[in-house]
Amino acid sequence: MTEIDKNLLKEISEEEAKNASAYNIRKNGKCLDRKVSDYINIVPKEDGKGIDVYVKENTLFGIVHIPVIITESGLTDIVYNDFHIGKNANVIIFAGCGVHNDGNKEARHDGIHRFYLAENAKVKYAEKHYGEGNNGKKVLNPVTEIIMQKSSRMDMTSLQLKGVDDTNRITKATLYEGATLIVNEKILTNNTQKAKTTFEVELKGDNSSTKVTSRSVATENSYQEFISKVVGKTKCYGHVSCDAIIKDEGMIKAVPEIFAKDTDANLIHEAAIGKIAGEQLLKLMTLGLSEAEAEKVIIDGFLR
Amino acid sequence: MLELKNINFSRDGKKILDNVNLKLDLKKFYVVTGPNGSGKSTLAKIIMGILKPDSGVIIFNGENITDKSINERAKMGIGYAFQTPALFKGITVYDLLVLAANKKLTKVETCDYLSKVGLCANEYLNREISNNLSGGELKRIEIASVLAKKNILRIFDEPEAGIDLWSFHNLAQVFKTLTKEEGITLIISHQERILNMADEIILINKGKIKKIGQKDEVMSDIFKGNLLKGVKICDRNR
Numbered sequence: 231m232t233e234i235d236k237n238l239l240k241e242i243s244e245e246e247a248k249n250a251s252a253y254n255i256r257k258n259g260k261c262l263d264r265k266v267s268d269y270i271n272i273v274p275k276e277d278g279k280g281i282d283v284y285v286k287e288n289t290l291f292g293i294v295h296i297p298v299i300i301t302e303s304g305l306t307d308i309v310y311n312d313f314h315i316g317k318n319a320n321v322i323i324f325a326g327c328g329v330h331n332d333g334n335k336e337a338r339h340d341g342i343h344r345f346y347l348a349e350n351a352k353v354k355y356a357e358k359h360y361g362e363g364n365n366g367k368k369v370l371n372p373v374t375e376i377i378m379q380k381s382s383r384m385d386m387t388s389l390q391l392k393g394v395d396d397t398n399r400i401t402k403a404t405l406y407e408g409a410t411l412i413v414n415e416k417i418l419t420n421n422t423q424k425a426k427t428t429f430e431v432e433l434k435g436d437n438s439s440t441k442v443t444s445r446s447v448a449t450e451n452s453y454q455e456f457i458s459k460v461v462g463k464t465k466c467y468g469h470v471s472c473d474a475i476i477k478d479e480g481m482i483k484a485v486p487e488i489f490a491k492d493t494d495a496n497l498i499h500e501a502a503i504g505k506i507a508g509e510q511l512l513k514l515m516t517l518g519l520s521e522a523e524a525e526k527v528i529i530d531g532f533l534r
Numbered sequence: 535m536l537e538l539k540n541i542n543f544s545r546d547g548k549k550i551l552d553n554v555n556l557k558l559d560l561k562k563f564y565v566v567t568g569p570n571g572s573g574k575s576t577l578a579k580i581i582m583g584i585l586k587p588d589s590g591v592i593i594f595n596g597e598n599i600t601d602k603s604i605n606e607r608a609k610m611g612i613g614y615a616f617q618t619p620a621l622f623k624g625i626t627v628y629d630l631l632v633l634a635a636n637k638k639l640t641k642v643e644t645c646d647y648l649s650k651v652g653l654c655a656n657e658y659l660n661r662e663i664s665n666n667l668s669g670g671e672l673k674r675i676e677i678a679s680v681l682a683k684k685n686i687l688r689i690f691d692e693p694e695a696g697i698d699l700w701s702f703h704n705l706a707q708v709f710k711t712l713t714k715e716e717g718i719t720l721i722i723s724h725q726e727r728i729l730n731m732a733d734e735i736i737l738i739n740k741g742k743i744k745k746i747g748q749k750d751e752v753m754s755d756i757f758k759g760n761l762l763k764g765v766k767i768c769d770r771n772r
């Protein structure tokens with residue numbers, strides 16, 4: 231592993247990922263290293279374009295780490311990773327993609343992650359996206375598809391704070407009886423970066439619920455789009471909130487859609503976009519911070 | 535120590551501060567009082583640099599600070615606890631105290647600041663400064679942030695608002711002790727207990743300083759009705 235590789239991994243990995251009981255590190259479309267455990271198996275797909283992760287029923291606890299790094303300019307890496315989470319299993323999954331592109335061509339990673347949560351399974355899923363390097367575009371298009379059986383629960387956090395020029399992220403979920411999906415997304419864009427996020431959640435089973443929270447900051451000439459569609463087909467609860475800060479010439483468009491198909495569906499959407507509140511800046515400046523320092527503290531806090 | 539000379543401030547054709555002259559000395563405890571809308575908060579904001587006067591001069595510590603920014607004044611030792619504290623997202627009580635102190639704080643230090651305002655550090659340090667806190671809690675944290683910062687001049691804008699009397703009694707003692715030790719305390723208040731503690735009371739009405747003096751003289755002015763004379767509640771002909 232080169233220094234660049236190590237740094238990319240550091241940028242996209244949580245501290246906890248070091249304790250992974252199973253991992254698969256992918257670099258420039260090839261597997262760099264893999265480890266499995268008694269409870270968590272990782273099987274490469276035959277065409278080499280992805281892996282199947284199997285977590286055994288009743289696994290009490292396990293950490294899975296599946297980072298992807300790209301350092302080759304001009305490479306388009308498309309990968310299908312499927313996660314089969316057994317009944318009552320409880321796991322933490324860390325994913326993420328780091329791109330270092332010093333060449334002139336675009337480097338792109340499309341990660342399609344499909345999650346199948348069996349009854350009562352619990353997953354904490356965290357992904358981080360990061361880009362660095364000077365010339366070529368860094369493009370990341372993560373797709374997450376989640377099928378949640380009875381009483382399963384998934385907590386997903388998605389973080390993109392730096393260096394990704396273009397991203398189109400799609401998250402789709404179908405929830406059956408009593409399933410719960412919590413999503414927290416944080417995005418910071420600058421320069422001329424573009425980020426588009428789409429959430430489509432279908433609440434199919436009685437007492438299923440979802441809470442999607444997006445916090446985003448668009449600075450300089452960047453542009454973001456946030457689209458959410460929550461459909462409630464039964465007695466269910468859905469809450470989507472999009473909270474965004476715009477700065478400089480940054481632009482953000484939020485398109486909420488909630489569709490209740492049952493009188494017992496309880497769906498809420500909140501969206502707020504605005505610049506940094508003046509009173510927040512003033513307060514921090516009275517503590518001795520310059521305006522720029524105050525802005526940084528406010529944005530870092532907002533995206534924490 | 536702090537001197538305001540001929541400060542004027544108008545907005546929308548209305549004189550909010552009208553030729554204000556004021557001198558504050560070290561180790562003194564000042565209370566500014568006056569009716570709602572008389573210009574008290576505006577005066578405080580002009581001292582802090584949040585508002586710029588249309589004319590006049592501000593001298594602090596021998597230096598003309600009229601054109602200095604908020605953060606420059608903050609660094610020189612002026613602190614202001616807002617009448618309405620700002621709300622944040624993702625910034626905790628601990629974060630704010632650290633920003634105020636401008637250094638990492640130990641548990642003991644943070645506990646010290648928070649207990650002065652009647653809060654238990656264990657329960658509050660990791661709370662976000664947002665609407666999840668009650669009005670009184672926000673107010674106390676706002677005061678703690680000014681206590682945590684190294685200040686020569688501390689301004690508190692109606693610190694009693696939203697704080698129960700029992701806790702406020704302790705807080706008043708904190709202010710008093712602090713002033714004896716160092717610096718200047720300027721409190722905007724309507725509270726009799728605070729007025730009683732003042733070395734000097736500054737009475738403001740309609741943007742003018744009406745009187746500076748001991749409690750008895752100033753109070754008699756208020757109760758003689760001089761203050762509110764000529765104030766129309768509602769002019770039907772307008």
Ligand SMILES: Nc1ncnc2c1ncn2[C@@H]1O[C@H](COP(=O)(O)OP(=O)(O)OP(=O)(O)O)[C@@H](O)[C@H]1O
Nearest residue numbers: 545546550568569570571572573574575576577617
């Ligand atoms: N930016 C502004 N534009 C116009 N009018 C203003 C502005 N700021 C303050 N005022 C007015 O100036 C007057 C003084 O306001 P200020 O907040 O200083 O009063 P105060 O004495 O602190 O009152 P209170 O006791 O209610 O806090 C009020 O009439 C207020 O409406």
Ligand SMILES: [Mg+2]
Nearest residue numbers: 574575576617
């Ligand atoms: Mg006021």
